[in-house]
Amino acid sequence: MAHSERYALLSVTDRTGLAAFARGLVALGWRLLATRGTAQALAAEGIPVTLLEEWTGLPEILGGRVKTLHPAVHAGLLARPTAEDMAELAARGWKPIDLVAVNLYAFEEAVARGVSLEEAVEAIDVGGVALLRAAAKNFARVIVCSHPEDYPPVLEALRERGEVPFEMRRRLAAQAFQRAALYDVAIARFLAGAEEAEGLPETLLLLARRSLVLRYGENPHQSGAFYHDPWRELPFETLQGKALSYNNLLDLEAAWRAVQDLPAPAAVIVKHNNPCGAAVGETLAEAFRRALAADPESAYGGIVAFNQEVDAATAEALQGLFVEVIAAPDYRPEALARLAPKKACRVIRMRRDPTAPWEIRSALGGFLVQTPDRSSEDLGAWRVVTRRAPDPREWADLQFAWRVVRHVRSNAIVLARSGQTVGIGAGQMSRVDAVRIAVGKAGERARGAVMASDAFFPFPDGVEVAAAAGVTAVIQPGGSLRDPVVIETADRHGLAMVFTGTRHFRH
Known part of the structure; x- marks a missing residue:
């Protein structure tokens, strides 16, 4: 059952692309509702908007903790396009809401800054998550935008068709639930804190988003990808070379873990997830030459990891060996210049310690989880x-x-x-x-x-x-x-x- 007026509720922390999206909706005849901060940002851009508290008749309360948690809002989102539901809304003086654009309080960013527990709690979004869930549940009627990247395709569909296709609505709803789930996991892991980090959790909450699509898995007929915590930067940076493969990443971790256990300067060469040479030296170049001499035949096509900055002498020593990956905490400019002719070789800068609190692998349709085998020198x-x-x-x-x-x-x-x-x-x-x-x-x-x-x-x-x-x-x-x-x-x-x-x- 259609209705003449179309309402969009906007309540965002990240205002990227918001003004253009809002102008596009207004141009198509939509009416905008917004919470106070978002409404002020839109008004400053000259975009007509109705303050949500005026629409509901209830001001924001408890210092902003309650803005959108109102029956008029959630009934407007959850009402089905039936005569019965629309009549019930009308009897109460409420109207359906047809689009929601919400992104959540930046909880992980707040935690990363080292805020207090009280400040972290205040960064937990409640109303925003509730809006996402309500709109996503009723995706058959309501369009839900949970990220600024959703705005352009939604606006394009509305301009071309006057409506967002059903499959696109469903995809947007799935993304909204995924973002809400990741958000909940981040909060649960933070509140569990050190107690859980020391052992194995009763419930395993995985927080990961696909970061890299790999050329293939262990073999060309297998698909492969790398997932990691979406709230943290990748632990490595590719400075040059081809795209990383599934096996490259396995060997990279093995080499990096091994070289971190050795006193600097040290080098470790890994092939098929096993060290084939490891050595320390007076210089990094000497450490590499000694690691290579340990088993030069197996080292061909391997991965080399260093535990200190690579200098020009070390880069020169690498010239005689074909390696898939070179990994180090950093590289001097002259070393990068010397490595540049190795076009296919991936040169990796490790940004941070990639060690996770648990090691996880799949088995029997489930997961085996253990704490890492950390170095013990007792x-x-x-x-x-x-x-x-x-x-x-x-x-x-x-x-x-x-x-x-x-x-x-x-x-x-x-x-x-x-x-x-x-x-x-x-x-x-x-x-x-x-x-x-x-x-x-x-x-x-x-x-x-x-x-x-x-x-x-x-x-x-x-x-x-x-x-x-x-x-x-x-x-x-x-x-x-x-x-x-x-x-x-x-x-x-x-x-x-x-x-x-x-x-x-x-x-």
């Missing part, structure tokens, strides 16, 4: 369990290898010497096979190296293989039923062995 909990203790050089290498091994897919083995990995065995079903792979990668460099294992040795065979290759010291969590046999094997070969008491599986 050396006081480490125990020397063999007759021989590590010498100072071995101690330093054991600490380095232990930091690297937790970033390698389990079963994981890392051989290292002098702040450089020399052999890595990753993702094996058998731990002794992981040792064999690491030893094979190291070759003669295994002599005098130390070995780190992400979990205990279930049998002494891994230690036997390492000892035969010339490894001199081992670090592992301990905890196997056969620990006494493993320790006896290490003693028999003159190896030093340290138990950390902490496992670092990474599946």
Whole structure:
């Protein structure tokens, strides 16, 4: 059932594009209603508008907390286009509202500024969310604009057809509900605060919006995209190169997490989600050269991460290697100039720590959630369990290898010497096979190296293989039923062995 007068209710915090939208509606014969702040902004532009409190007969109260929470407003939005509903509105002296343009108080921006709890509470929008929900529920009759980007297509449809098509209304309603849902999640997470950040929530509230459409997923026949918290900037910035792929992002995170665990200057090269080389050096360029020397064959087509600003010397050292991605906290201008000829290589500046309070992955139609495996360097909990203790050089290498091994897919083995990995065995079903792979990668460099294992040795065979290759010291969590046999094997070969008491599986 149609009605002659058409009303639009405008109540916005973000006034981008508002004046042009309002003028367009007025030109089409619409009458405008607005809350006080929005009405003042429109009046200042010379646009005719009726103050909502004059229309309802109720002024804004409680310091502005109640503006739009009035039966005349919500009945005007929720009334169906039937004779019965329209008659009930008319009997009360109310009129239907045909369009709502609302965006919500900037709650997340307020919280990001570090406001007090009381100020954050005042930034929670109630009336705006209620308007969005009411208008979106009745999308068959009411047009709902929840973002300034909605104004141009709505105005175009009204000009061309005199109406907004049903499918467009439904899409706008879906967007309004999505924005309201994201808003609620942000508030709930803020109020849960530190209590929830320390553990696992009873209800998992995901707050994410699609930020990047990727070329494809892990394989070309799969679609892929990157989603992240819409209230925060992307944790990285692409300075040059092709669009990032799904696998690029997985490897980027693996490389960045690993290099952050090492003292600067350090470099980590990742291939297929595993480090193939990691090293520290006197300079960043030296750290990269040492990381590359760890396994130059596997490094081809990998991702390189640095934990300090890339300089010209490091950029020059990168010239001989094809890499998909280079990531660092920043780059000197001369380094960017030297990297510019690598047109296909993505050069990434990491803006902030991308670590989330939880790690989430899909499984069995649901989600597995865990707290991150943060670095633990409680050396006081480490125990020397063999007759021989590590010498100072071995101690330093054991600490380095232990930091690297937790970033390698389990079963994981890392051989290292002098702040450089020399052999890595990753993702094996058998731990002794992981040792064999690491030893094979190291070759003669295994002599005098130390070995780190992400979990205990279930049998002494891994230690036997390492000892035969010339490894001199081992670090592992301990905890196997056969620990006494493993320790006896290490003693028999003159190896030093340290138990950390902490496992670092990474599946």
